[in-house]
Amino acid sequence: MSFDYDLFVIGGGSGGVRAARVAAGEHGARVAVAEESRMGGTCVIRGCVPKKLMIFASQAGLMAEEMRGYGWEGAQAGRFDWPVFRSKLDAELTRLELIYTANLERSGVQIFHQRATIVDAHTVALADGTTKTAKHILIAVGGRPALPGIPGEELGLISDDLFLMKELPRRVLLVGGGYIACEFATILSGLGVETVQVYRGDAVLRGFDQQARDMATVQLSEIGIDLRLNVTPTGLARAGDRIDVAFNDGSHEEFDAVIWATGRNPYTGGLGLENTGVHLRGNGAIAVDEWSQTAVPSIFAVGDVTDRVNLTPVAIREGHAFADTIFGGRARKVSHATIASAVYLRPHEVAQIGLTEEQACARGDVDVYATTFRPMRSMFAGSNAKVMMKLLVDPGTDVVLGCHIFGPDAGEMIQLAAIPITMGATKADFDATMAVHPTAAEELVTMRQPTRRHRLEVPAQAATA
Incomplete structure (x- = not known):
């Protein structure tokens, strides 16, 4: 059977764009992408990127307070001008959207700036009434904010x-x-x-x-x-x-x-999946296997619409692995076992990778290396804010099971800590690493003794069985 495309991607967010670019640009596939809103998806247009820029803007008041603590008399943030900020933000998002579009076009991807729905296992319908066929269909439409279901x-x-x-x-x-x-x-x-x-x-x-x-x-x-x-x-x-x-x-x-x-829900409503044998989970997420393949062999899904791990880098990795597997002859799976994440609060962020202390305790024996302290920078300025660093270690293998940070730039720190932890680093590996002084992050390599130990209690009957 002859198809219009080798791959038709529904959704122009991070996962869909990466899959399309790799399939077309690196593996020579004939690819099309349909996006009903702005190219770049939630992360670029209405999520991670604008949110982080707004976090930066919101820090001015705390920075002014800290400056006064360091002797800058009269330091103050002044009045925030939302229209000025929003104008600059709109310009930045437009710039990023154009880059996403240009990169797709440079890779040879055809773009349809309209909604697409699924007709059958190899056919999609565009909002203008035309239909397109493809050997493979990739659904990468992400999620949408959920409402609480109350009056008003x-x-x-x-x-x-x-x-x-x-x-x-x-x-x-x-x-x-x-x-x-x-x-x-x-x-x-x-x-x-x-x-x-x-x-x-x-x-x-x-x-x-x-x-x-x-x-x-x-x-x-x-x-x-x-x-x-x-x-x-x-x-x-x-x-x-x-x-x-x-x-x-x-x-x-x-x-x-x-x-x-x-919360957010997978954006599967009205997508036409009832025309196929694609299975949905209870919350509307598309059920896929370890290769991101649905119950219909020609239809795949990546990113938040599958509700596996709803993070932009995960969607990108899933999209890339899909393209390499189907079009590049390099079968690749994505492990969702150890993924770092961060929450950008102020003044201190929350970041983690691996098991939480509660999860580690439920799993088995665990040694907890943890410390809380007032960091030099904020303490000198008169702040009582505390930093927390924590490593969770399997006492039998010495492998680091999890890392948790609450402090300034925790997101930056967890990205670096994620490398050795993903490689299976042991506590001895952390101990052998020379500290960089004076930094907050040096605490990750200077905690020598566990602050507490959790031992999984085995019922007496089980122990004597």
């Missing part, structure tokens, strides 16, 4: 909307306790917005190491966020120019804006 939820904003606001709200309610909620609460508070954050749990950042979670929870309050735990909104209603929010404790408050950061 449509009055709230999602994280995408934050970058499009014409002006900043005076008082905002941010709902959620994950990394998106915590990062945006950090940003808005730093830009001078009165920020209330509510979360249904008793500590933010579920899934991270408990000690890091506790420190992040305290820090959010310390930087001026009104953080309320074990609280959820039950309904929203219009109150003039403001929004009245009802909470589960029976109280009501008014806000200029409400932002939902209550």
